[in-house]
Amino acid sequence: MRNLLLVMCAIILMSCSVKPKEKAKEKIKYEADWESLKQYEVPEWWLNTKFGIYFHWGPYSVPAHETEWYAIHMYTEGHPIREYHEKTYGNLKDFGYKDFIPMFTADKFDADKWAELFKKSGAQFAGPVAEHADGFAMWDSELTEWDAMDMGPKRDVVGEMAKAVRKQGMKFIATYHRHWLYAWFPTWDKTTDASDPAYEGLYGPYVPEGSFVMATGDYPNPPKKEFHEEWLARLDELMDKYQPDIIWFDNKMDIIEEDYRKQFLANYYNKAQDWGRDVVCTYKFEDMAVGTAVLDLERSRMSEKKDFPWLTDDSIDWKAWCDISDPKYKSTNRLIDFLVDVVSKNGAVLLNITPRADGTIPEGVETRLLEMGEWFKVNGEAIFDTRPWKIYGEGPQEIVEGHLSEDKNPEAVAEDIRFTTKGDDLYAITMAWPTETMNIRSLAKKEGLLTKNIKSVNLLGYEGKINWELTENGLQVEMPDTKPCEHAFALKIQLQ
Structure with a gap:
């Protein structure tokens, strides 16, 4: 009897010491409605994340002249870049933007080598511009032939980077700028190749002249339903193929009708639950409703600490977001001071770098990234996994x-x-x-x-x-x- 009592007591003690299983996270069915989407909560891993890297790399990297907006300026009458283009490559009927694609060889591109460099720099997330405003997709797409798998590099850049980045233990980001494509190229201009229906898959659908007013950023003639549907379809394909941890959008997304923006968010958050991942979407200005995603700033920062997490994206080059022949790189000191200030105010930094068209990373870029990595080795504990204090800081610098x-x-x-x-x-x-x-x-x-x-x-x-x-x-x-x-x-x- 005594032994039986001892066994029973042991069983009771063991049962008391076993911790109850944590309640499984309840699955949310997100609807394409702002109120439903406000159920989203920023994941803990994002609050611990302070530094990431992405890169503008595409056919616009071939001319490497002045700006990643070369694609639009080369068609803009009276613009210095158009003058440069015609002197260097010829008239726009014979040599248009599409003709840079075969020259975008990326023959020295090594995704693993790039990801290793990003990791050494201290980055916690990294990835490519999946599609810029030029309409050229950097992934293996079933929706278009104008992509990096079928043309140019003939490689799935997004796919290779997703694999390499995750191999290094980093989160994967894909950025998407396709909404800028509408009226980006002069599809109405018969003196250029952009008006040829054979190239509509790259240059976009025909739109009347004046559909985009660059000076004000207005769109007097909004896009038709088909443009919105393809914008969303490509995002769905990106998600299904690569399951990005972060999807980042450039600004002026108001060109995309609100219903499609809401549908994208619902699709992303619902798919992420199926993947078993907590994800992050970023937006600028008022492109998404407050509380549904993470606010992102461009080449700017907050002057005071915020009670919500935010992001800022900036380029390593003061002048451009892609490789150019005469870059003006920021100093390592400036990059680090910027990051420290942002983190103290509850923000994180997404740093853009500028690979060359052949797939090499300029020495000036690599040097700065490695120097940042050396700084993180010493000071990383003051940045990673931290939270803002009661005040962000002190000193004479006014932002x-x-x-x-x-x-x-x-x-x-x-x-x-x-x-x-x-x-x-x-x-x-x-x-x-x-x-x-x-x-x-x-x-x-x-x-x-x-x-x-x-x-x-x-x-x-x-x-x-x-x-x-x-x-x-x-x-x-x-x-x-x-x-x-x-x-x-x-x-x-x-x-x-």
């Missing part, structure tokens, strides 16, 4: 908000300090090496922001002891004589 405003923002200085937090750790990142005692004014006793005592202060990448003192005027830190890295410097403040 100008607004579309394409990044070139208006000044360089940061040592007095510009940004905060992030993780558990009981507070990180204070100074944008430049202090020339005297570092004083973090926001942490002053009189400010009352610190509600816990400081246990220790360490400089990431430096193994020695750091002398510090918390005063009424701030946290004063004596920085060592040796820098632990070349760019922004992170203090780890452990709180009790």
Whole structure:
């Protein structure tokens, strides 16, 4: 009897120690309705994600002249790029945009090598521009012959990158700009190849002259139903073939009727549940309803911390989004300072890089990515998996908000300090090496922001002891004589 009682007690204790199974996530049936789509919740992995890479790469990379908008400007009467094109390649009837496609060979493209570089740079997600405004799909499409599998490289660029990126443990992003195709090419102009019905699969359907007013971004003659349907069909194909973790859209998506935008989101979120994945969609301006996806800015950032996660995309080149003959690359220091500022305000950075038409990555681009990776090795814990603190930071740098405003923002200085937090750790990142005692004014006793005592202060990448003192005027830190890295410097403040 005694043994029986002991066995019964053991069974009871074991049953008490077994944790109940977590309740399975309830599947949501998303409808093509903004209220239904507001059930979406930004996944935890996205909140931990701070840095990604994508690339503008396509037939427009062949001329490598001035801009990825070469495709539209080469047809614009009186534009300098048209003059350049006609002098270099001939008239637009004999040599149009389609004729760059055979020259887009990508013979040195190595998806695995690219993905390895992105991983070394510190990126947590990466992927291609799946289709730019030029109508050329970079994947193996059943919906068009004007794609990278059938023409040009004759390779499934999106598919190869999806596989390579995931092999490196990163999330996969595909960006989609097809809505810009409407009236992008002058299909009404009989003096160019764009008016030939044989090329409608690339240049888009015939539209009357004046259907797109570039100066205002208006569309006086909106597209017909067929354009919207193909826009959605290509997205469905992208999703079904590659199951992207992130789908990113360029702005001016209001050219696509609202019902189709809602249907896309419903399709994406419903498919993702079938895949067993939590996904992210981004949008600009008011192209999606607030609460249904993640807001993205272009070449710009927030001036203050936000209570919602957001993204900003910018190019490594001040001048262009694709490879050009005379690039003006941003410094590594500028790229890192930008990222630190964005992360402190609850944002993440999507950095565009500029591969050459043959599939090589310019040395200036690769160098900067590797330098960012070296910085992350030292300071990554102050960025990845962090959350914004009570305030984003302090210092004299004033950020100008607004579309394409990044070139208006000044360089940061040592007095510009940004905060992030993780558990009981507070990180204070100074944008430049202090020339005297570092004083973090926001942490002053009189400010009352610190509600816990400081246990220790360490400089990431430096193994020695750091002398510090918390005063009424701030946290004063004596920085060592040796820098632990070349760019922004992170203090780890452990709180009790």
